[in-house]
Amino acid sequence: MKDKVLISEVGPRDGLQNCAGVMPTDLKKRWIKSLYEAGVREIEVGSFVPPKLFPQLADTAEIVAFAKTLPDLTVLALIPNLRGAQAALDAGVDAVTLPLSASETHSLKNMRQSHDQVIKNVVAIRSLFNEAPEEKRPRFEAGVSTAFGCSIEGHVPEAKVLELSDRLVEAGVDELGLSDTVGYAQPLQIKRLIKKVREVVGADRVKSVHLHNTYGLGIANAFAAYEEGIEVFDSSQGGLGGCPASPGASGNIVTEDLVYMFEAMGVDTGIDLDALIACRHFLSEGLPGEPIYGMTPNAGLPKGFRS
Amino acid sequence: MKDKVLISEVGPRDGLQNCAGVMPTDLKKRWIKSLYEAGVREIEVGSFVPPKLFPQLADTAEIVAFAKTLPDLTVLALIPNLRGAQAALDAGVDAVTLPLSASETHSLKNMRQSHDQVIKNVVAIRSLFNEAPEEKRPRFEAGVSTAFGCSIEGHVPEAKVLELSDRLVEAGVDELGLSDTVGYAQPLQIKRLIKKVREVVGADRVKSVHLHNTYGLGIANAFAAYEEGIEVFDSSQGGLGGCPASPGASGNIVTEDLVYMFEAMGVDTGIDLDALIACRHFLSEGLPGEPIYGMTPNAGLPKGFRS
Numbered sequence: 001m002k003d004k005v006l007i008s009e010v011g012p013r014d015g016l017q018n019c020a021g022v023m024p025t026d027l028k029k030r031w032i033k034s035l036y037e038a039g040v041r042e043i044e045v046g047s048f049v050p051p052k053l054f055p056q057l058a059d060t061a062e063i064v065a066f067a068k069t070l071p072d073l074t075v076l077a078l079i080p081n082l083r084g085a086q087a088a089l090d091a092g093v094d095a096v097t098l099p100l101s102a103s104e105t106h107s108l109k110n111m112r113q114s115h116d117q118v119i120k121n122v123v124a125i126r127s128l129f130n131e132a133p134e135e136k137r138p139r140f141e142a143g144v145s146t147a148f149g150c151s152i153e154g155h156v157p158e159a160k161v162l163e164l165s166d167r168l169v170e171a172g173v174d175e176l177g178l179s180d181t182v183g184y185a186q187p188l189q190i191k192r193l194i195k196k197v198r199e200v201v202g203a204d205r206v207k208s209v210h211l212h213n214t215y216g217l218g219i220a221n222a223f224a225a226y227e228e229g230i231e232v233f234d235s236s237q238g239g240l241g242g243c244p245a246s247p248g249a250s251g252n253i254v255t256e257d258l259v260y261m262f263e264a265m266g267v268d269t270g271i272d273l274d275a276l277i278a279c280r281h282f283l284s285e286g287l288p289g290e291p292i293y294g295m296t297p298n299a300g301l302p303k304g305f306r307s
Numbered sequence: 308m309k310d311k312v313l314i315s316e317v318g319p320r321d322g323l324q325n326c327a328g329v330m331p332t333d334l335k336k337r338w339i340k341s342l343y344e345a346g347v348r349e350i351e352v353g354s355f356v357p358p359k360l361f362p363q364l365a366d367t368a369e370i371v372a373f374a375k376t377l378p379d380l381t382v383l384a385l386i387p388n389l390r391g392a393q394a395a396l397d398a399g400v401d402a403v404t405l406p407l408s409a410s411e412t413h414s415l416k417n418m419r420q421s422h423d424q425v426i427k428n429v430v431a432i433r434s435l436f437n438e439a440p441e442e443k444r445p446r447f448e449a450g451v452s453t454a455f456g457c458s459i460e461g462h463v464p465e466a467k468v469l470e471l472s473d474r475l476v477e478a479g480v481d482e483l484g485l486s487d488t489v490g491y492a493q494p495l496q497i498k499r500l501i502k503k504v505r506e507v508v509g510a511d512r513v514k515s516v517h518l519h520n521t522y523g524l525g526i527a528n529a530f531a532a533y534e535e536g537i538e539v540f541d542s543s544q545g546g547l548g549g550c551p552a553s554p555g556a557s558g559n560i561v562t563e564d565l566v567y568m569f570e571a572m573g574v575d576t577g578i579d580l581d582a583l584i585a586c587r588h589f590l591s592e593g594l595p596g597e598p599i600y601g602m603t604p605n606a607g608l609p610k611g612f613r614s
Binding site for chain 2: 080149150151152153154155182183184186187188189213214215216217219220222223224250252255260261265266285294295296298299303304305
């Protein structure tokens, strides 16, 4: 199994998007800088979505510009469509992620797009990126959301996830991530679906998972994904997050506990846990009243613990 | 992998022992009866320890007598020594569990006994039980506590756990459980140690694990143990528990989330999740102000979920 994994911090996007309050831009920059200094090397810093719908992320272009000053940081942004892709390209992101919800009901509610429309967007975005000079071309990821179940449709057939994964790769994405948007996944399902999707699109196309902790299984699901060979794990400081279009979805898996698990297992994350935990004060400062999760920060590191 | 597991509810012992308040005996009986009606078939109902030290468990004999009226329920009690074993035998328990801490510092602090003293106790208890008529003879388990680390000693050598496991079986226990008393375990370690202990004492002697959620890895550790063939899982409603002699240890893994994981994976626990969740009110009623954990109860069961 891998002796190194990449933690992709999604708090500044997935976390903030789902909080009632708006974190001030300056505080957001200081939070991102501190995460970087703690050793985080991939951050989803924002989303190119209409500022009217998501005022929390209205400063994404400015945040991208700031994050790009941090050496060796992969600066990732979410894009919902071609317009977002153009904005991301203009802003100079290293990578974009476009969600496609395996539950079409959720896709229509969350993105107002059918599956066919999303696939058309992917084709158009691929063309746009191909026209850009190679050094400016972002890595193009798609996140297959509600891949493990949907709080509107309930069960999501695996055949649907496989079909969409295939279509996304055909349409031109570089990589796929599997997202448990509402936290319905269980560890055996995680292993089974990763294996099946990899059989369809190739193992090197499926590097990441995005997990939520709605039922307390998030870290168990991360372990299962790790056992299955996944090497990139989305998570959110303090477990911020959820989904505006998914009733009942609670936060992302907690970065602090996830990093603790890997470091305790001897798997290198490159992250200094004490420094990471120290970054939590940005949340209590910038988002007063927001629930902040995580067991490791309260427990203190084990006696004799070394990363 | 097993299509059926046994959830051994330890809340009435491990949970209550570590709470400041004392749950009234009548409420405790109603809680145990409701857990039983929800499908729980093994409960650690108390501990035969000095009532002066643990007033929360002073009614253990009465609780055992009550629990024995519930058909097919395995009534388990903790015993620290020969005197406790006699009391457990007199009370008519189905099974006893005796803790032996792999960290001798913890053993001395928690039980005021060295390893040698505990092993001597085991020999004496085995004789006592052998003198009892067979139909009254309790199953004799030992829990190897701090098997994955100790908040006083820090690292606990695996060789020590293997040596003590061997000595416990030689001295006459029927079964061994591995206890992560302070929540230091990580999933790869869980798998490795279960495998090693089974190699020493035989797979059929190691059926259970006792896990805590101090660092948020408890459910991941349970999944790892399940993958390794473990079929009995201690857990505590609402994640009550800790350890009076272990600074920093937080609660047991949460029964509600553990049952959710297994039922979601299609592994039968025999427990009705809605009925189990309904039992939480005994905790808020009987232990006002005590923190109660668990994600599943707040999330509500997934759309379309069936046990």
